[in-house]
Amino acid sequence: MIQVDVRGFSCPEPLIRTRNALKGLSEGETLEILVDTVTSRENVRRFLMTKKFSIEIEELGDGFKIVAQK
Amino acid sequence: MSDRLTRFFGSRWGIIITGGVIGLLAALLQKAGNPPNMGICVACFERDIAGALGLHRAAVVQYIRPEIIAFVLGSMIAALVFKEFKSRLGSAPIIRFFLGILAMIGGLVFLGCPWRAILRLAGGDLNAILGLLGLTSGISVGVYFLKNGYTLGRSRPAPAIAGWIMPLIMVSLLVLLIFAPQFSEGGPIFFSESGPGSMAAPVIISLAAGLVIGFLAQRTRFCTMGSIRDVILMGDTHLISGVGALLVVAFVTNLILGQVHVGLVSQPVAHSNHLWNFMGMVLAGLAFALAGGCPGRQLFLSGEGDGDAAIFVLGMIVGAGISHNFGLAGRPDSIVDGVLSVGGTSIYGQIAVILGIVFCVILGFSAREKL
Numbered sequence: 001m002i003q004v005d006v007r008g009f010s011c012p013e014p015l016i017r018t019r020n021a022l023k024g025l026s027e028g029e030t031l032e033i034l035v036d037t038v039t040s041r042e043n044v045r046r047f048l049m050t051k052k053f054s055i056e057i058e059e060l061g062d063g064f065k066i067v068a069q070k
Numbered sequence: 071m072s073d074r075l076t077r078f079f080g081s082r083w084g085i086i087i088t089g090g091v092i093g094l095l096a097a098l099l100q101k102a103g104n105p106p107n108m109g110i111c112v113a114c115f116e117r118d119i120a121g122a123l124g125l126h127r128a129a130v131v132q133y134i135r136p137e138i139i140a141f142v143l144g145s146m147i148a149a150l151v152f153k154e155f156k157s158r159l160g161s162a163p164i165i166r167f168f169l170g171i172l173a174m175i176g177g178l179v180f181l182g183c184p185w186r187a188i189l190r191l192a193g194g195d196l197n198a199i200l201g202l203l204g205l206t207s208g209i210s211v212g213v214y215f216l217k218n219g220y221t222l223g224r225s226r227p228a229p230a231i232a233g234w235i236m237p238l239i240m241v242s243l244l245v246l247l248i249f250a251p252q253f254s255e256g257g258p259i260f261f262s263e264s265g266p267g268s269m270a271a272p273v274i275i276s277l278a279a280g281l282v283i284g285f286l287a288q289r290t291r292f293c294t295m296g297s298i299r300d301v302i303l304m305g306d307t308h309l310i311s312g313v314g315a316l317l318v319v320a321f322v323t324n325l326i327l328g329q330v331h332v333g334l335v336s337q338p339v340a341h342s343n344h345l346w347n348f349m350g351m352v353l354a355g356l357a358f359a360l361a362g363g364c365p366g367r368q369l370f371l372s373g374e375g376d377g378d379a380a381i382f383v384l385g386m387i388v389g390a391g392i393s394h395n396f397g398l399a400g401r402p403d404s405i406v407d408g409v410l411s412v413g414g415t416s417i418y419g420q421i422a423v424i425l426g427i428v429f430c431v432i433l434g435f436s437a438r439e440k441l
Contacts, residue, residue: 007224008158008160008161008223008224008225008226009161009221009224009225010161010222010225010362010363010378011291011293011296011362011363012216012296012299012300012303012304012362013216013221013362015304016216016217016303019304036156036158036227037154037156038076038152038154039291042076042080042291043291046080046308047304047306062227
C-alpha cells in the first residue's frame with residue numbers, strides 16, 4: 001500500500017503528487033490519498049477515474065481518504 | 071441531494087454552464103453601464119477599488135466595484151450551503167502577497183486580467199490575442215516549475231475568524247459604497263467623474279450578477295489560468311470547456327447587442343503595443359500559475375476561507391496602487407489631432423515587468439521540493 005498525504009497543498013499539486021505516486025504502484029496494490037478539501041477530492045477522483053481505478057472515499061475529521069485500486 | 075448537485079457542478083456541463091453564464095452576464099453588465107469590453111475584469115475592478123480608497127490617485131479609475139464584493143460573498147454563501155467553508159492559511163503568505171503585486175503590475179500593463187482578455191476578444195479587440203498568447207506562455211513556464219517540484223508548501227487549518235476576514239472586508243467595502251463617506255477634505259472615498267471608473271451598471275444589478283457568478287464559480291472551481299495549465303500539464307480539457315463557453319456566449323451576446331467592433335487600434339481601454347501586451351501577460355500568467363489561481367479563482371477561494379488566497383487578493387489591490395502611483399500601468403491608444411498615438415507602458419513599466427519575470431523565475435527554481 002502506498003499512502004500520499006496532499007493535505008494543505010494548493011491546486012494542482014495534489015494531482016501531480018498523485019500522478020507521481022502511480023509510477024511506484026505495482027499491479028493490484030492499493031493507493032491511499034489524504035486530501036483536505038472537496039476541490040482536491042473531486043480533482044483526484046476525476047483523475048483516477050480516467051485512469052480506470054476503482055475508488056472508495058472515506059470522510060475523516062479533517063478531510064477525506066481516497067482509496068484507489070486498479 | 072447535496073452530493074448529486076456537487077457531482078453535477080463538477081461535471082463538464084456544470085463548468086460549461088458556469089462559463090456561459092459568466093459570458094452572458096459580462097456582456098449584459100457592459101450593456102447596463104460597465105465600461106466597454108469590461109463587463110467584468112477582476113484586475114481592473116480591484117484597481118478601481120484601490121483608487122476609490124485612495125491607494126492611487128488616477129482619477130479616471132476609482133470606484134468600489136460591487137462585482138468584486140459579490141464574487142467573494144457569493145462564493146462564501148455557496149461554501150456555507152455546501153459545508154465547504156474551511157478556514158486555512160500558512161502556505162508562504164509573503165510570497166503570495168508579492169505574487170499578487172506582480173500579477174497586477176503585469177495585468178495592468180496589458181490592461182486586463184485573463185477574464186477581460188477573453189471578453190476583449192469577444193468584443194472584437196484583436197490585441198487580446200497577444201495578451202492570451204502571453205498568458206499561455208507565462209503559464210507554460212509555471213507548469214515547467216510545477217513539474218519539477220515547485221511548491222509553496224502546505225496550508226494549515228486556522229482559527230475560524232481567519233477565514234472570515236475577507237468576507238468582512240467585502241461587507242465593509244459595501245458599506246463604504248452605499249454611504250460614500252468622505253473621510254477628509256479632498257480625501258477618499260473617491261468616485262471617478264469621467265473615464266472607465268465612472269462607467270458602471272446599477273449597484274443592485276452588479277451585486278446580483280456577482281453573487282450568481284461567485285456561487286457558480288465556487289461550486290465548479292472555474293479558473294481561467296487553471297484551464298490553460300490543466301491542458302498543458304495533464305491534457306485535461308475540463309476547465310477550458312468553461313472558458314470556451316464564456317468566450318462563445320459573450321461573443322454571441324455582444325453580436326446581438328451590437329457590442330462587437332473588430333480591430334486592433336483604438337480599442338476601448340486598450341493599447342496596440344504588441345510587445346508589451348504580450349510581456350505584461352507573461353508576467354501575470356506566470357504569477358497566477360505560481361500562486362495556483364487566476365484573480366477570479368483567488369477571490370472565490372478567499373470567500374470559502376482560504377487565507378492564502380485572501381493575501382494574494384490584497385497583494386493585487388496594493389499592486390494596483392503601485393502600478394498607478396509609479397506610472398507602470400498601460401496607457402490606452404488615443405487619437406490626438408486626428409493622429410493615432412499608440413499607447414503602451416512607460417520605461418518604468420517595462421523594467422517592472424522584466425524584474426517581475428526574473429523574480430518569478432528565481433522563485434520557480436528555488437521554491438522546490440524533491441518529488
